[in-house]
Each structure stands twice: as structure tokens, then as C-alpha cells.
Amino acid sequence: MLSGLLPSALQYLIASLVWSKEPLSEPFHPQSLAFELRHEHGLSYHDRVVFRDTVSSALTQQDFTLTSSRVKVHRPASVADFMSARFRQSSTIPWDETEVEGPDVTNRQTLQTLAKMAANAYQEPTDKEWYDLGAEWNNSYPFGWEPDADGFRGHIFATPDNSTVVISVKGTSAGWYTGGGGPTTRKDKLNDNLLFSCCCARVGPTWSTVCGCYEGNYKCDQGCLEKSLAEDSLFYSVGVNLYNNVTYMYPNSNIWLVGHSLGGSLGSLVGVTFGVPAVAFEAPGDKLAAKRLHLPSPPSTQHVTHVYHTADPIPQGTCTGVRSVCAIAGFALETGCHIGKVIRYDTVSKLGWSVDARTHGIHVIVDRLLAEDWDNEDSGINMTIPGFYEEEDCVDCHNWEFGDFRNASVAMCASIP
Ligand SMILES: *[C@@H]1O[C@H](CO)[C@@H](O)[C@H](O)[C@H]1NC(C)=O
Ligand SMILES: *[C@@H]1O[C@H](CO)[C@@H](O)[C@H](O)[C@H]1NC(C)=O
Ligand SMILES: *[C@@H]1O[C@H](CO)[C@@H](O)[C@H](O)[C@H]1NC(C)=O
Ligand SMILES: *[C@@H]1O[C@H](CO)[C@@H](O)[C@H](O)[C@H]1NC(C)=O
Ligand SMILES: *[C@@H]1O[C@H](CO)[C@@H](O)[C@H](O)[C@H]1NC(C)=O
Numbered sequence: 166m167l168s169g170l171l172p173s174a175l176q177y178l179i180a181s182l183v184w185s186k187e188p189l190s191e192p193f194h195p196q197s198l199a200f201e202l203r204h205e206h207g208l209s210y211h212d213r214v215v216f217r218d219t220v221s222s223a224l225t226q227q228d229f230t231l232t233s234s235r236v237k238v239h240r241p242a243s244v245a246d247f248m249s250a251r252f253r254q255s256s257t258i259p260w261d262e263t264e265v266e267g268p269d270v271t272n273r274q275t276l277q278t279l280a281k282m283a284a285n286a287y288q289e290p291t292d293k294e295w296y297d298l299g300a301e302w303n304n305s306y307p308f309g310w311e312p313d314a315d316g317f318r319g320h321i322f323a324t325p326d327n328s329t330v331v332i333s334v335k336g337t338s339a340g341w342y343t344g345g346g347g348p349t350t351r352k353d354k355l356n357d358n359l360l361f362s363c364c365c366a367r368v369g370p371t372w373s374t375v376c377g378c379y380e381g382n383y384k385c386d387q388g389c390l391e392k393s394l395a396e397d398s399l400f401y402s403v404g405v406n407l408y409n410n411v412t413y414m415y416p417n418s419n420i421w422l423v424g425h426s427l428g429g430s431l432g433s434l435v436g437v438t439f440g441v442p443a444v445a446f447e448a449p450g451d452k453l454a455a456k457r458l459h460l461p462s463p464p465s466t467q468h469v470t471h472v473y474h475t476a477d478p479i480p481q482g483t484c485t486g487v488r489s490v491c492a493i494a495g496f497a498l499e500t501g502c503h504i505g506k507v508i509r510y511d512t513v514s515k516l517g518w519s520v521d522a523r524t525h526g527i528h529v530i531v532d533r534l535l536a537e538d539w540d541n542e543d544s545g546i547n548m549t550i551p552g553f554y555e556e557e558d559c560v561d562c563h564n565w566e567f568g569d570f571r572n573a574s575v576a577m578c579a580s581i582p
Contacts (some may be wrong), residue, residue: 195269198329199230200282200322204414206332206407207318214406216321216414229282229322231275233329236267239463240440247438250461258461260440266329266419267442270470270508273549277535279444280472282322282333283425284527319428321411323418330418332411334404334428359394360401360457361430361449361482362497363562380570387567394457401458404435425527426479430454433469433504442468443505446530447480450500453561469505470553474534476518477525482561490522502559510534510551 204216241247242259250258269275322331358366364385365376378389411420422432422443429445436443437460445451448471455462471480478484482501484491491498512518512534523529538549546552 195232195234197230198233198324200324200329200331201229202320203323203330204321205318206321206410214403214410216410229278231278232269232272233266234269234271235264236442236468237262237264237465238267238440238442238468239263239465241461241463247461251459260463262464263440265442265468267468268421268444270444270506271548271550273535273538276444276472276508276550277531279331279423280425280446280527280531280535282320282331283335283423283428283446284531319424323415327415327418329421330411330415331421331423332407332432334407334422334424334431358497360454361427361451362499363565364567365390365393366497382566383564384566384568384570386570388569389571390567391457391459401431401434401454404431405438408435408439408441424448425530426525429471433471434458434460436469437463437466437504440468442470444470444472445503446471446527447473447477447525448503449479449498450482450502450556450559450561451504452502452556452559453500455504466505470508471503471505472508472510472530474510474512474518474524474530475514476512476516476520478520478522479525483520484522500561502556502561505555506553507556508551508553510539515540 204218206214206216239260239262242261246258268279319332319334322333323329359376364379367379367385376389376393378386378393380386408420408422412418420439420441422436422441423445424430424432424443425446426448429448430451432443433445433448433451434455435441437455440463473480475481478489479491479498480501480503482499485497485499486492512524513520518524539551541548541551544552
């Protein structure tokens with residue numbers, strides 16, 4: 166019965182995945198990697214991932230270089246186990262542990278370069294806001310990429326030898342923080358509200374929710390919620406497709422994911438699915454989304470890194486309530502618990518920033534937050550960025566009750582979250 170709910174994208178995943186179990190054959194030395202932009206990706210009207218090539222000269226080292234480091238990742242030992250666990254909702258499957266080359270997330274410049282990659286995912290290369298990557302541009306359109314396609318866009322970068330490939334994923338194009346909106350806004354909003362709200366954006370009595378699972382008195386029907394996600398949550402399955410398509414194009418490459426906001430959450434979810442390094446900037450809490458999507462949880466998610474700051478209410482799930490700027494813009498981003506390790510800049514206490522959704526923009530991250538070393542003097546940490554921590558005791562949607570209100574004979578989802 167559940168397979169009937171599966172987007173074809175996920176069925177494609179079952180049929181096509183090949184997991185690489187190859188450990189690094191050479192001893193690893195941290196190295197400098199210079200990336201060049203290869204492709205743009207987008208979503209066609211038929212929800213297919215499409216690509217177009219960007220023809221460019223090599224990006225200058227200075228503009229787009231970062232340091233790599235060794236990262237331990239966990240990958241499902243078999244695709245079949247992973248998929249059947251997802252649909253049986255059992256989280257115990259065998260995992261393979263391996264080490265891959267990942268971004269050195271202790272390095273501020275590396276984080277800044279990744280943030281620029283995520284920032285560029287918002288724009289066409291000809292837009293003035295496109296960061297100067299020091300290269301000349303020439304686009305060709307061999308894959309039928311449609312410029313006005315809805316939702317979900319980004320770029321694919323690679324090192325000249327194709328050893329490492331970075332997939333960047335754009336965030337939500339809400340007019341109130343990127344200054345424009347655009348064709349992707351509507352679909353982004355639906356997906357944000359399904360994945361990152363407690364009960365399909367039941368923000369207040371005047372809100373029409375994006376699914377009909379509200380049962381009154383802060384009760385939400387879990388089965389209904391998960392059915393809606395399976396049917397309507399395009400983004401996760403698109404992310405899975407995107408990843409598969411990129412591994413098809415670059416079968417021997419080491420792949421990383423980066424993204425901002427919703428794009429960051431997506432990168433993180435796909436990173437957990439495939440056991441690949443992911444770095445997310447200012448992303449809403451993704452732990453609840455991972456549960457709702459029934460992603461089996463690996464023994465460790467240390468290969469996923471979240472970077473956010475405390476003046477941005479969105480990653481903290483505090484841009485809520487009917488009068489919040491998020492609600493006014495039609496977003497219910499209510500989750501604040503993140504997968505993996507977190508680098509949290511306390512811009513409120515240390516820099517005196519006020520909490521304001523306008524600090525959510527990726528340009529704030531690139532041009533202000535990551536442009537300078539972080540002063541850790543009083544905490545005794547000898548790093549140019551804040552330390553890492555895990556949001557282990559974090560609880561989302563604590564004022565909500567989730568359960569099987571519609572059909573007491575079905576108990577399978579009652580324990581989530
Ligand atoms: C892009 O490439 C095509 C053919 O490869 C060429 O005709 C065209 O002039 C180039 N455009 C730019 C702006 O360089
Ligand atoms: C890198 O991959 C691309 C496919 O996108 C291919 O055209 C190119 O020849 C590869 N380069 C190297 C050095 O392997
Ligand atoms: C990309 O994924 C789609 C599924 O959305 C699949 O039909 C297509 O064959 C894939 N393309 C490549 C090149 O892997
Ligand atoms: C802090 O880092 C600097 C530069 O890496 C190093 O020289 C110094 O010894 C470190 N101090 C401590 C207390 O670890
Ligand atoms: C209730 O659960 C039973 C058994 O799983 C199922 O056959 C039935 O369709 C469900 N009814 C509703 C209204 O969901």
C-alpha cells in the first residue's frame with residue numbers, strides 16, 4: 166500500500182542505486198581544492214531534474230578554493246535494506262563505515278567558500294548578484310533546462326580532475342529576505358510548510374493548512390501527516406534524483422552537498438541518505454523532517470554540518486506565531502533541531518545583533534558572518550569559528566500532540582515525533 170504513495174522518483178532510487186563501499190585507497194593529506202562551475206540544475210514542469218552546462222574557464226584559485234579534510238561517513242550496507250527500512254519504519258539497518266574526503270569545516274575560509282557556492286544557487290550567472298568567480302561565462306542548453314521552472318535550483322561545481330563534485334541547492338526564494346521572490350516561491354512554500362512546521366502550517370485559526378491533518382486542540386494526525394508528505398513532498402525525492410543524476414555524470418567522484426535555508430535542509434537529508442558530506446547554512450531544523458520521511462538514522466551524522474547564527478529566527482524555529490514575519494509571508498518554519506554537528510554563531514550575545522529574519526539571507530553569511538574570524542577568547546576555544554556541538558536534547562513541537570486520531574487501529578506512526 167505504501168508503495169502506491171511513493172513518488173516515482175523514489176522507485177527510481179530503488180532501481181538504480183549503487184552504493185560505493187570503496188574506502189580511500191591512498192593515505193589522506195589535507196589539500197587545497199579549486200572548483201569550477203560545470204552545470205546548473207533545475208526542475209522541469211514534469212518534476213524532472215534537468216541540467217544545463219555552463220562553459221567556463223577554470224575559476225581562479227583565490228576565488229574558489231577550500232581545504233579538504235578526512236570525514237567519517239556511514240552508508241547503508243544495501244539499498245534494499247535502506248528502502249525496506251524506510252517503508253517498514255524500522256531504523257535498524259546495517260551501515261558501512263568509511264572515510265571520505267570532505268570539506269574542512271573547522272576552516273572559516275572553507276565555510277565561506279561553501280557559502281558562496283550556496284549563495285550562487287539563487288541567481289542566474291548573468292545576474293548582478295552572482296558572485297564574481299573570476300571566470301568568463303558561456304551557457305549552452307543541452308539538457309532542456311527551463312529557465313522559469315518552478316522550485317529547486319542550484320549548481321554543480323567540480324575540481325578540474327573531477328575528483329570532487331559539489332552540488333549546491335538553493336533555499337526558499339521568499340521575497341522578504343532575498344528581495345524578490347520569483348517563480349520558485351510558491352512550491353518552496355508548500356514544501357517548507359509540510360516539512361518544517363508542526364502540523365502542516367496550522368499557525369493559527371485563520372490559516373488554511375497545507376494538509377488536512379489538524380484535529381483541534383494542538384492535536385495532529387500522524388498517519389495523515391505522513392501520507393501528505395509521501396504524496397506532496399517533492400523536494401526530498403527531487404534531491405534523491407539530483408544526487409543520482411550527478412553520480413551518473415560523475416561516477417568516480419567524491420560528492421558533497423551544500424545549501425542555504427531549505428536548500429541546506431535538503432542537502433543535509435540527502436547527505437544522511439547517501440552518507441556524503443553536507444554543509445547547510447541557516448537551515449530550519451531537519452531532525453523532524455528526517456523522522457517524518459522515515460530516513461533510517463545512521464550511527465553517526467558527523468558528516469553533516471549546520472552553520473547558523475542566533476539572530477536568525479528561522480534555523481531556530483522561532484519565526485512563529487500569526488504575527489511573525491514568517492507567518493505574514495506565508496511560512497510556518499517551526500522546527501529548530503538539527504541533524505549532525507552544529508556551528509552556532511551567537512551574534513545576539515557577542516555582536517549585539519537583533520533577532521530579525523532579514524539576517525537570514527546568505528549574503529549576510531558570506532559578507533559578514535564568515536568574513537571575519539570569530540573571537541573565541543572567553544570560551545578558550547582556539548579556532549577562528551565557534552566550536553561544534555550536537556543538538557541532542559532538542560525537542561521540536563513540544564506543545565503538539567501527534568497520534569493516530571483518525572484510525573485507532575493503525576498504531577504505526579503514533580510514536581513520531
Ligand atoms: C558562447 O559560445 C558560442 C559557441 O560556443 C559562441 O558562438 C558565443 O559567441 C559565445 N558567447 C559568449 C558570450 O562568449
Ligand atoms: C570530468 O567530467 C566531465 C563530465 O561532466 C567530462 O566531460 C570530463 O572529460 C571529465 N574530466 C576529466 C579530467 O576526467
Ligand atoms: C536523472 O533522474 C531521472 C529521474 O528523475 C531519470 O529518469 C534520468 O534517467 C536520470 N538521468 C541521468 C543522466 O541519470
Ligand atoms: C592556538 O592556535 C595557534 C595557531 O594555530 C597556535 O600557535 C597556538 O599554540 C594555539 N594555542 C593553543 C592554546 O592551543
Ligand atoms: C484504518 O486502518 C485500517 C487498517 O489499517 C485501514 O484498512 C482503513 O482504511 C483505515 N481507515 C482510515 C479512515 O484511514
